[in-house]
Amino acid sequence: MLYDTIVGIATLQGMSAINVVRISGIDAIAIVNKIFKGKDLSTVSSHTVHYGHIIDGNTIIDEVLVSVFFEPKTFTGENVVEISTHGGYLIPNKIVELLVKNGCRIAENGEFSKRAFLNGRIDLSQAESIMDVISAQTETQLRLANRGLHGDVKALVGELQTTILDIIAKIEVNIDYPEYDDATVMTDNILRPDIKKIVSRLSVILHNSETGKVIREGIKTVILGKPNVGKSSLLNSLLKEDKAIVTEISGTTRDLVEGDWNLGGVILNLVDTAGIRNTDDAVEKIGIIKAKKALSEADLVLLVLDQSRSLTTEDIDLLTLTKNKPRIIVGNKIDLGKHIDIKLEKTIDVSAKNSTGLDQLEAEVKRLFIDESLLKENQLMLANARHIGKIGEAKTALEDALKACENHFPVDIIEIDIRKAWEVLGEITGETGNEVLIHALFSRFCLGK
Ligand SMILES: Nc1nc2c(ncn2[C@@H]2O[C@H](COP(=O)(O)OP(=O)(O)O)[C@@H](O)[C@H]2O)c(=O)[nH]1
Ligand SMILES: [Mg+2]
DSSP states (O other): OOSSOOOEEOOOOOSSSEEEEEESSHHHHHHHHHESSSSOOOGOOSSSSEEEEEETEEEEEEEEEEEEESSSSSSSSOEEEEEEEEESSHHHHHHHHHHHHOOOOOOTTTTTHHHHTTTTTTTTHHHHHHHHHHHHOSSSHHHHHHHHHHTTHHHHHHHHHHHHHHHHHHHHHHHHOGGOOOOHHHHIIIHHHHHHHHHHHHHHHHHHHHHHHHHHOOEEEEEESSSSSSHHHHHHHHTTTTOOOOOSSOOOOOOOOOEEEEETTTTEEEOOOOOOOOOOOHHHHHHHHHHHHHHHHHHHHEEEEETTOOOOOOOOHHHTTTSSSSSEEEEGGGGGGGOOOOOOEEEOOTTTTTSSSHHHHHHHHHHHHHHHHHTTOOOOHHHHHHHHHHHHHHHHHHHHHHHHHHHHHHHHHHHHHHHHHHHHHHHTTTSHHHSHHHHHTTSOOOOTT
16 A cells, blocks of 8 residues: 555544544554554454553553554555544543654544545445444434445446446447448437436436435425414424424514424424514514525425414515425414415414424425335435436436437447446446545545544
């Protein structure tokens, strides 16, 4: 391995029982050996753990356990040592300092994973899944991330690339033996059906990935309505906690109040807002500006109406404002009766106060955003926006190839589009692509990872 030896603290620092300092590189074992009092680490077997002390000259820094892994079967593919130290800030940092003095360099964010990728231990989709595994908040997110980590995305991409390569091979044969086939027969009888098949496969993948993306990223949801319709009450009853202040006084909520509603594996990131109305109150005004900004960033609007009374122009304005957004109209205060006199699209009747109708609301969110059959069958869904984008690009390239076929372009011209699709898919796994992308991706990782 050509790289220098890096060190990073792999655990969260603070008042914890232990910390792990991780070292990777050709000199990892030799460097640790210089500051370790215990067994001679150059003589131990790979994948073993050793008790001893980290020392600075004659001073003992900490009592530790040292795990030793010889290349190539390690996380990074290089020699790796993990030192389990006592917790806190001082000890692990002191050990890092000592290691740097003895020849290590402090690792950049994600550099361990980057080396694992560069040394061929994992592909890019697996590296990205590591971060997803770490940041998973629901079991569904974790399940999806684990499939990526185990190489399911990589396998899918490999399979798609092989199919595309088969088409390229057919074209190459045709180019090499032009007398072998008539070009029009080639495009009409062979290429078009083959390409169409992959395009429809990519369409299915893209469709399923909509659910995947929602699972991974959650649904940014803004609760909107005029003052006093029960927005804050709705937030509280969905979250089952008194997060936002509820009073009968209009204009109570001024700042945004947020909370996550876990819908059986899908997270709704709820934002309760100040009721939108004309007001002279300076603070409330700012709240309303924030509400409108939250609206522009939202994936979903819960538009709350007080259906125990007639609608006002403020309600109508909000109905117009949110017309082009995915929205659910929530008819609150159903316990007081239904008095809305104008015809509305589907309304979900709830009583935020008595927590009724919330199941129907949940069902409506699921109907709009997720394909539950995919979840039940534990189907593979792409969830990472970068991967989904690349699948989309591949599909576009193949659609271009189809158009070129229809226009009876020469096959070597059609091949350019098909090759593009192959290449773009390779960017998902990092097989094709450039260094800038790879650097940018890994720099988003946490330190020591
Ligand atoms: N009867 C009834 N009152 C409600 C319901 N939801 C909210 N309220 C009352 O309506 C008033 C305004 O509620 P709040 O949640 O602060 O409304 P916001 O201004 O839209 O956030 C409070 O007095 C609540 O107790 C409901 O479902 N039924
Ligand atoms: Mg409120």
